[in-house]
Amino acid sequence: MPIIEVKNLTKKYEYYKKAPGLLASMKSLFHREKLYTEAVKNISFTVEEGELVGFLGPNGAGKTTTLKMLSGILYPTSGEAKVLGHVPWKREKKYQKQFAIVMGQKNQLWWDLPAMDSFILNKEIYEVPDAQFKKTVDGLAELLEIKDILDVQVRKLSLGQRMKCELIAALLHQPKVLFLDEPTIGLDVVSQQKMREFIKTYNEQKKTTILLTSHYMEDVKALCKRVIIIDHGEIRYDGALSALIDKYVDHKVITVTFTKPVERVDLEKFCPVMECTPLRAVLNVPNEEVKKVAAKILTTYPVDDILIDEVPVEDVIRRIFTTGKS
Amino acid sequence: MRRYLKLLKILVRVSFIRALMFRAAFYMDIAYSFIWLGLFFIIIQILFSHTEEIAGWSRANLIVLLGVWSFLDDLGAGTFWDGIKRLPDLVADGAMDFILARPVDSQFLIAAERFRFSRVLVILADVGLIAYGLTIGEMAPWHTIILRFPVLVVSGYIIALSVVYLLHTLGFWFLRINNVWALYDGLEGIAKYPLDVFGRHIKLLSLTIVPLTVMFMFPAQALLGRITTLEVLYAPVVAAIFFAVARWFYQYSVRRYSSVA
Structure with missing residues (x-):
């Protein structure tokens, strides 16, 4: 049984509009516009x-x-909402x-x-x-x-x-x-x-x-x-x-350092290049192509080191907030 | 009840520690209270150098009234007033959060967090003033004082406590309530003089909506033997009503609390 149960919880705050300036302040003595903001909208979740x-x-x-x-x-x-049954x-x-x-x-x-x-x-x-x-x-x-x-x-x-x-x-x-x-x-x-x-x-x-x-x-x-x-x-x-x-990211990040300079256009043949300097590149590679792309880079270019990383959680969350997608 | 007494003991102890920490404020408060008390005493002396009585009140009677007024005022200031006066600030800065989340009566916790020990000495002076007034003037028989005075003082204190709470609960509704409090403080100041002089309408008001007569004059009248049984019975009823209203208004207002982001 969940310890915390939240169902369709909503919190609306009311506040008054405060326009800047002396005239607006004088006006607000007689009339104030009431505004509402919904801080929490209909949220539901449980915690065990x-x-x-x-x-x-x-x-x-x-x-x-x-x-x-x-x-x-x-x-x-x-x-x-109920917490511990209360x-x-x-x-x-x-x-x-x-x-x-x-x-x-x-x-x-x-x-x-x-x-x-x-x-x-x-x-x-x-x-x-x-x-x-x-x-x-x-x-x-x-x-x-x-x-x-x-x-x-x-x-x-x-x-x-x-x-x-x-x-x-x-x-x-x-x-x-x-x-x-x-x-x-x-x-x-x-x-x-x-x-x-x-x-x-x-x-x-x-x-x-x-x-x-x-x-x-x-x-x-x-x-x-x-x-x-x-x-x-x-x-x-x-x-x-x-x-x-898994849900929000369909690619991994490959960071490669080279022993000799490599051209950006050459790398772009494989996948989108996020960063590129002559001796270092950061690539976004679709999950299903990671092995293939990594192998290709290793055999084609003078690779000093190669790192395959997940996209940082911070970036995932930032993306959710900025795009507003669920 | 035992738990609340234990809490009270801790909070009184903490207030005492604070009082010792801020010694200058401690002495200033004592000096301030004595200066005001002395000033009012001098005003009474000047007034009665021109007349024998005001609206049936002699100089000695008025000294008793001043003593009772000051006693209740200092008792309030020394006990719960300072705590209650913090309420609008607690609301404005969101510090109510922790108070509301605790398993204890939040009204009690707010009121009991600040005691002002400097007022204890002033209370002793108030008692001395009352005793002086009774010595030089009339005084009710001891047995009627013992029966009536405690009832009326406790009622007066509860009414004052409720009024202070009612006004400061407005802090949930308005950001600043200084003016409302200043208005009440001014009105309360009038009650150190006999309200009979202000006429019938003011007297009626001071018996009901702003019950200053019940709070201050009734206890003084009990000492002077000028109170009726009906008045003695009326005071606790007013106290109970004000207490209940203050309690209800606080509970109702807490729903408006929106904390601070």
């Missing part, structure tokens, strides 16, 4: 227990709005004790106090027993390597350290469902990597169902077997990350 699903999309695609509806922060305009926006305490949300761009920790003070508040809010609290904080702090900073004011921590503390605050009550909204945003490469490793380990050990949004493809590639791609509020793709490439 223990799954770690990547929720991808450009800015304003509707990812965060969806997470906020699933965590009961926002009311939907229409549609249904309707999120009813804000039942029983449900709220079973999920957590972490937002990379917002903090729930008290800024001017050590993180431990916020943990103690969460302990009482989520009614975590003393022994479990100590064990969880110790365990997570050890795993995230931040044992020595729990009594330092949050405002004095680095962004990476703060995010780790945010994670501990969110995981104290051992939620069954975890919503991670851009957890690695703004972090340096090393911190991103550590955060990824932690999320992966936590998901494997605790079987927590995780819905993750991120702009970083590295996060998605490292963590998610399944992705949901959302754009302009609509789901464009829902399936395995590996299948995404």
